[in-house]
Amino acid sequence: ITSNSFISFPNSNTNTKNGDLAESPSDAVEESGPEKTSPSLARPLPNSIAVKDNIATADLPTTCGSGILRGYQSPFQAFVIEQARAYGGEVTGKTNLDEFGMGSHSTHSFFGPVRNKPPFEDFSAGGSSGGSAVAVAQGLCEVALGTDTGGSIRLPAAYTKTIGFKPSYGLLSRRGVVPYANSLDTVGILSQSTKIILKTFLQLGQHDIADPSTLPPKSRKRIAKWHAKMTMERRAKADISKPGFANLKIGVPIEYNIAELDPAIRRAWQNALTLFQEQGCTVVPVSLPNTKHALSAYYVLAPAEAASNLSKYDGIRYGTRSQLSDGAGDVLYSYSRGEGFGDEVKRRILLGSYTLSSEAIDNYFIKAQKIRRLVQRDFDRVFSISNPLRPPQQFDLSDMDDSVLLPDKLGPCDVDFIVCPTAPTTPPTLDDISKQTSVDAYMNDVFTVPASLAGLPAISVPYKGYFPSGAFRNPDAPNSIGIQIIGQYSDDVRVIATAHKFL
Numbered sequence: 001i002t003s004n005s006f007i008s009f010p011n012s013n014t015n016t017k018n019g020d021l022a023e024s025p026s027d028a029v030e031e032s033g034p035e036k037t038s039p040s041l042a043r044p045l046p047n048s049i050a051v052k053d054n055i056a057t058a059d060l061p062t063t064c065g066s067g068i069l070r071g072y073q074s075p076f077q078a079f080v081i082e083q084a085r086a087y088g089g090e091v092t093g094k095t096n097l098d099e100f101g102m103g104s105h106s107t108h109s110f111f112g113p114v115r116n117k118p119p120f121e122d123f124s125a126g127g128s129s130g131g132s133a134v135a136v137a138q139g140l141c142e143v144a145l146g147t148d149t150g151g152s153i154r155l156p157a158a159y160t161k162t163i164g165f166k167p168s169y170g171l172l173s174r175r176g177v178v179p180y181a182n183s184l185d186t187v188g189i190l191s192q193s194t195k196i197i198l199k200t201f202l203q204l205g206q207h208d209i210a211d212p213s214t215l216p217p218k219s220r221k222r223i224a225k226w227h228a229k230m231t232m233e234r235r236a237k238a239d240i241s242k243p244g245f246a247n248l249k250i251g252v253p254i255e256y257n258i259a260e261l262d263p264a265i266r267r268a269w270q271n272a273l274t275l276f277q278e279q280g281c282t283v284v285p286v287s288l289p290n291t292k293h294a295l296s297a298y299y300v301l302a303p304a305e306a307a308s309n310l311s312k313y314d315g316i317r318y319g320t321r322s323q324l325s326d327g328a329g330d331v332l333y334s335y336s337r338g339e340g341f342g343d344e345v346k347r348r349i350l351l352g353s354y355t356l357s358s359e360a361i362d363n364y365f366i367k368a369q370k371i372r373r374l375v376q377r378d379f380d381r382v383f384s385i386s387n388p389l390r391p392p393q394q395f396d397l398s399d400m401d402d403s404v405l406l407p408d409k410l411g412p413c414d415v416d417f418i419v420c421p422t423a424p425t426t427p428p429t430l431d432d433i434s435k436q437t438s439v440d441a442y443m444n445d446v447f448t449v450p451a452s453l454a455g456l457p458a459i460s461v462p463y464k465g466y467f468p469s470g471a472f473r474n475p476d477a478p479n480s481i482g483i484q485i486i487g488q489y490s491d492d493v494r495v496i497a498t499a500h501k502f503l
């Protein structure tokens with residue numbers, strides 16, 4: 001398979017040139033030379049599913065793209081895989097990713113970087129579900145599963161011209177999904193078709209008795225009834241001379257118009273909004289004042305949870321044991337972890353361990369949790385429907401300084417959805433990325449992490465509009481731009497339906 005999107009395992013039914021497990025990352029890269037073109041299917045097989053390799057499958061290894069889990073075989077399969085199979089889905093392969101889902105370009109994998117769809121192999125495919133996105137983009141599967149903790153479905157979708165959907169937190173089970181940051185992790189869906197995304201979402205979005213973070217049936221019923229009531233209210237208020245879709249109110253967050261935004265992306269965003277207007281929707285500015293703190297809060301919270309989650313990979317409970325260890329104590333741990341984890345994962349463990357330390361927890365971890373609440377409150381304040389899980393609450397924000405508690409600039413709004421770009425730039429080259437600092441890479445997530453912190457449904461759809469020549473900073477870059485639609489918690493179906501209309 002070209003582009004390193006699939007990981008090849010022995011005896012797997014993936015469409016690999018030879019079924020050998022790559023012995024080392026360099027072998028894996030070697031295998032994926034661009035000259036070995038894939039038999040790209042004109043139409044993917046119905047029900048074929050590619051699965052990101054941090055989702056457990058009982059018949060294929062689950063490596064999380066990490067050296068520490070090379071060859072690891074899960075004794076059980078994830079609930080979402082059980083569900084997919086129950087509906088006739090067939091897992092056609094496991095896809096490459098940033099190690100444990102940590103990254104924005106799918107370059108931090110033990111198996112080597114994911115390559116974007118030809119002829120753009122030298123450009124980022126986005127991360128961390130880059131392998132799943134490329135598998136969809138190349139027509140190698142009908143649908144791909146990935147995970148989205150801070151944008152890992154939406155960013156690859158934007159960089160590969162595919163559709164990527166992150167559901168509301170807690171609607172899809174995480175059992176069998178190797179945790180990165182439990183309070184943010186969601187299983188997400190990539191496809192070329194919104195209809196297939198909707199079908200897959202409805203099939204997989206079931207309560208799982210073994211995952212206490214999935215919404216129980218009672219709450220699902222309550223929310224469904226409440227949505228039915230909202231729909232009636234909306235219909236009663238709607239202008240019946242317009243089609244249903246035309247009554248939507250779209251919010252444009254003013255804080256997302258950042259200086260770093262590529263002019264081509266800004267233009268695509270404007271054009272997309274005009275498209276909504278042309279179809280009769282109302283477009284209004286909204287303020288999400290805490291957006292500017294969201295990225296920093298995310299990069300405190302996610303590594304903190306990761307540091308805790310990854311402590312089990314010690315060469316004893318989980319993970320490949322170093323040959324150099326004497327089989328006892330600290331040396332075993334440090335050699336096994338030192339050899340098994342890649343640099344980005346080590347960086348996150350150090351960051352997370354620091355922000356959770358007694359010295360730093362108040363200034364970093366606790367503050368970031370408060371910012372998370374503020375980000376959630378910003379969203380709740382602009383959506384026309386209230387959050388079914390969160391009645392308005394009082395937060396103890398007494399020790400926050402004023403720069404965080406910004407006044408409400410634009411007053412109350414009542415929008416159905418927020419529309420913004422998925423990423424601030426078009427896909428960078430792998431060469432550019434190799435020269436970037438980690439913080440540069442983190443910047444890519446600026447538009448995706450707010451919805452993650454708030455647990456909201458969000459979808460990235462490819463912008464297909466017109467561009468004048470010379471619109472791109474890098475004229476060779478693929479003109480791959482994602483437009484993101486974010487909705488209120490549990491408004492998933494309407495988010496997908498709006499994306500469908502928009503396409």
Ligand code: GLN
Pocket residue numbers: 101102103104127128147148149150151152153180302445
């Ligand atoms: N790029 C983000 C990170 O590295 C998001 C990753 C994800 O959603 N899994 O944490």
